[in-house]
Amino acid sequence: MLSESVYPVLFAAYSVRQVDDLDDDIDADRLRWITEGSEMHLDESRFTDYPKSYTLTSEIPVIPLDELSTRTHEQLYTGSINEAYLQKPRNFPDRVVNLAEQVTAEGETPYEKVMLLQQYLSSNFTYTNTPDLTRKRSDDFVDGFLFEVKEGYCDYFSTAMVMMTRSLDIPARWVKGYAPGSVSALEFIPMDGQQPVVEPGNYTVTNADAHSWVEVYFGEYGWVPIEATPGFSMPVLTAEADAEPVLEDEVEEEVTEEEEAAPVAESGDQQSAWVQVVAAIAAVIIVLWVLYILWRMRINLRFASARIRAGKPLTAADKVIAETERWLRAAHRKGLVRHDYETLRESVARWIERNPGLQSELEPLLRQFENARYSPAEVKEDQWRAVHADAESLKKSLKKIRMV
Numbered sequence: 001m002l003s004e005s006v007y008p009v010l011f012a013a014y015s016v017r018q019v020d021d022l023d024d025d026i027d028a029d030r031l032r033w034i035t036e037g038s039e040m041h042l043d044e045s046r047f048t049d050y051p052k053s054y055t056l057t058s059e060i061p062v063i064p065l066d067e068l069s070t071r072t073h074e075q076l077y078t079g080s081i082n083e084a085y086l087q088k089p090r091n092f093p094d095r096v097v098n099l100a101e102q103v104t105a106e107g108e109t110p111y112e113k114v115m116l117l118q119q120y121l122s123s124n125f126t127y128t129n130t131p132d133l134t135r136k137r138s139d140d141f142v143d144g145f146l147f148e149v150k151e152g153y154c155d156y157f158s159t160a161m162v163m164m165t166r167s168l169d170i171p172a173r174w175v176k177g178y179a180p181g182s183v184s185a186l187e188f189i190p191m192d193g194q195q196p197v198v199e200p201g202n203y204t205v206t207n208a209d210a211h212s213w214v215e216v217y218f219g220e221y222g223w224v225p226i227e228a229t230p231g232f233s234m235p236v237l238t239a240e241a242d243a244e245p246v247l248e249d250e251v252e253e254e255v256t257e258e259e260e261a262a263p264v265a266e267s268g269d270q271q272s273a274w275v276q277v278v279a280a281i282a283a284v285i286i287v288l289w290v291l292y293i294l295w296r297m298r299i300n301l302r303f304a305s306a307r308i309r310a311g312k313p314l315t316a317a318d319k320v321i322a323e324t325e326r327w328l329r330a331a332h333r334k335g336l337v338r339h340d341y342e343t344l345r346e347s348v349a350r351w352i353e354r355n356p357g358l359q360s361e362l363e364p365l366l367r368q369f370e371n372a373r374y375s376p377a378e379v380k381e382d383q384w385r386a387v388h389a390d391a392e393s394l395k396k397s398l399k400k401i402r403m404v
Helices: 096-104 110-124 141-149 154-167 268-294 296-301 304-310 315-334 346-352 356-374 382-399
Strands: 016-020 031-034 039-042 055-059 172-179 210-215 223-226
Touching: 016 039, 031 210, 096 110, 096 154, 110 154, 141 154, 154 172, 154 210, 315 356, 315 382, 346 356, 356 382
Parallel strands: none
Antiparallel strands: 016 055, 031 039, 172 210, 210 223
């Protein structure tokens, strides 16, 4: 734990199997196993501190999809189903139920129907952190999202998925937690002037990784996580293999040096003089050529360190995030400090409140970062250039404005 915050639960990947190690000053008797959800809680009646480090073992389900996909509703739910996971609002809109039935009409088993719902939501609605709620007319959250707003963040997609699944008499529950976080410094935006630290196999999870998803109950196969939000993925039960788009680095135009004609051989002093002249000219040409090559490679050199940290060619989205790291460091030097408990959106909102004159520069930079970090839409090469230009404008404004 990088902060001093305390929580009633030990964070873990999916389902906790066992706690292997706790800080010496944490009383193991405070641990309580919660069967519902497979969570390990700390006894809140004696809740005064939180372990700074701990080791535990988690279980991630490996589902035989070929087998599960053939199981009918009757085969999966032979016993009684907990009605809490089929519950719907009293006046749940009929058009949501009708849409769920229409989308899943071709599915013959619960698994197939869930996959059709997942594909429908992730393919037909737009991910954004700032949905246009002026379009909403319905009093029902899911109904308004599906038929009016048609855009939103993870809570919109996951809630719609849960309710549409329940309307088909398939048990489902809504889960709030964290996405896997960042394994690369390219995705870790420094806070309070910190420098990114990358350790192989380690992930940094912050408030910016807060996420919600769905778990569907498939009888003997248990609760299985399902991801309906575009741009996110679960390690199990995805409709198709995840495929990350690979954008090659910019292809620099090759420039071929024209072959120089060999100087005519001279004799004696004249030859020596010509050799010196040719050597001087060659040296100048070489220097100019090196400078030209460096100029042509300036873009690749700009991201050289970021590419080394990532260990792979950078996508356009990676470049946007790298540019964001750069302008955040510049802003920090000018007094715009980002706290470790804040998302970038929260930090920018606080900076604008204290310095309204920076709004026109900060808001476009925030939008570009969020699109690159969270949106499933492909990021174009010109977008990181736009971030660079906006960052230069911000730096000029920071010099003019007296920080509050």
